Amino acid sequence: MPSSKNLVLIVDDSKVQCKVLSALLEEDNYRVIVANDGATGVEMFITHQPDLVLMDVNMPIMNGYEATRRIKAMSGVGNLAPLMFITSMGSDESFINCVEAGGDSILVRPFSSAVFKAKIKALQRISDLVEQVKSLQHEQKNDAELAEKMMSEVIESRNYGLDRIGVIKKPAALFSGDIQLSALSPNGNIHVLLGDFTGHGLRSSIGAIPITETFRVMTKKGFSISDIIMQINSQLYTLLPGDLFFAAGFACISEHEKSAYVLNAGLPDAYLFNEQADIKHQFSSKHPPLGILPEILSDVQLDIINIHPHDRLVFLTDGIIEARNQEGEYFGSQRFETAVKEGVIEGDIAKNIQKKLADFCKNTEQEDDISLVDIPCCSWINNNDITVISSNLSDELSELDNSLSIPLAWSYHLHLTGKLLKNTNPIPLVMNQINDLEGAGEHWQSLYTILTELFVNALDHGVLKLDSALKNSPEGFSSYFNERTQRLNLLQENKQGNAHEDFVRISLQYYPLFQGGKMLIKIKDSGVGFNVLKVIKTNSQLLNTGMSLSGRGINIVDQLCDTLEYQEDGTLVIASYIWRNKQVLD
Structure with missing residues (x-):
């Protein structure tokens, strides 16, 4: 017997049919509520969120097909209640219409009480499975939120210079496929990485933790940025499935050498801006994303650029320039460059980019992870x-x-x-x-x-x-x-x-x-x-x-x-x- 928590909504303009069906359901310990037209049935569904719905076809105000379509449109939000049509029409056309409207089952009059109860049992099994799925989804959501929190703490909270490096991180799903890393080398150089895994969500972030540990450990031990890039590529080539790869930008800022060492592997152009917001250098991608090839291409060299005290190095992922507005227009590189220049002058690149993106995209759904790092090129060396x-x-x-x-x-x-x-x-x-x-x-x-x-x-x-x-x-x-x-x-x-x-x-x-x-x-x-x-x-x-x-x-x-x-x-x-x-x- 089902427990008393199970609630059935009967939508039928025949009060006699409602009484008969109610009596049969109550024998099996169901609670029952009744609506005598389709519109009222939709309202009662919203208010009471029943476990099962029994729907007639021909009713005043709103027929059963329309009422079912509206109920099913709302069911995906939180209540996937199985719905069965009960009708006197046994034609092929009637069956097709019931299915197309969203019905999960059909029962044609006349029928015996045994057949009716057997149909209800079948619907109840579907309802029970739906509840199990909802419970699993809730657990999965909680687990995912916990995992995301742990990953954020492992990856982001241990970054060096969080008070100095400007960061934008806006995932398109709970899990972001983008990662931002920064670490201090023993000789005082700053190593920075901005990476973008294929796609977004949990699958796209599977390589984040091993990459993070490799980047931090090798930086701490004094390995060069070139050594770190080679190791991460080798690691990802072994770790990732064939359809997943890692576009990334790497930088080593050496203040005592007054130089920046940069490699762009698959990201949009990176930029070096001076204090007057002029673009001193653009770093185009010189290498395929990491994880595709077993080794870094031997003829690819780091860009080595002289830096001045107030220069800023900016990396971004394609989620920024490919963000679209309601008309389908891309934010694009030109708008990005203009927004960064304004940010340099105003003293906050990340804040200005976020504002410009919000104004441009308005309520358009975000399609990809959005990430940026803005790294100052001076005052990293502490004489103490x-x-x-x-x-x-x-x-x-x-x-x-x-x-x-x-x-x-x-x-x-x-x-x-x-x-x-x-x-x-x-x-x-x-x-x-x-x-x-x-x-x-x-x-x-x-x-x-x-x-x-x-x-x-x-x-x-x-x-x-x-x-x-x-x-x-x-x-x-x-x-x-x-x-x-x-x-x-x-x-x-x-x-x-x-x-x-x-x-x-x-x-x-x-x-x-x-x-x-x-x-x-x-x-x-x-x-x-x-x-x-x-x-x-x-x-x-x-x-x-x-x-x-x-x-x-x-x-x-x-x-x-x-x-x-x-x-x-x-x-x-x-x-x-x-x-x-x-x-x-x-």
């Missing part, structure tokens, strides 16, 4: 993050070291040659070893900066014989890195047995001190060397005048290190880095 060893601390720790004759705790050596110099970034590998041996610590960020600058100098100026003066102009940066890529490719062609072998050798020696520690760093390269004093003097003069875009890295290294010296005609650099433990500083 650079711990410069004071002379007093240096003397104190050196005296402690000498007086106690602190023994060497461990040493680490890495020798890279030929092809490995092209394909391997050794600094994250070295830092992983240090973290495994000594645990995490804020002081390792300064060590990362030291190692990175010294290794890059050894590779670029020692092995590759590149002249840093090439970088002393905005155009020079691009020329410098193009030449660097060409010379790295030539390293693969060295044959075994060559008299001259290209190499860089890294050696570390760690001495634990009572109040902290000391790392002795030696980096040797196969270059021909250089006049150390002349180069340092030239760099110092250019830096003092603000004319040099190069040489800044070694200046930072000199501040971070206790001692820094070049030997063997500049092919060997020896640096010592001394730090106090955090609790001592506190």
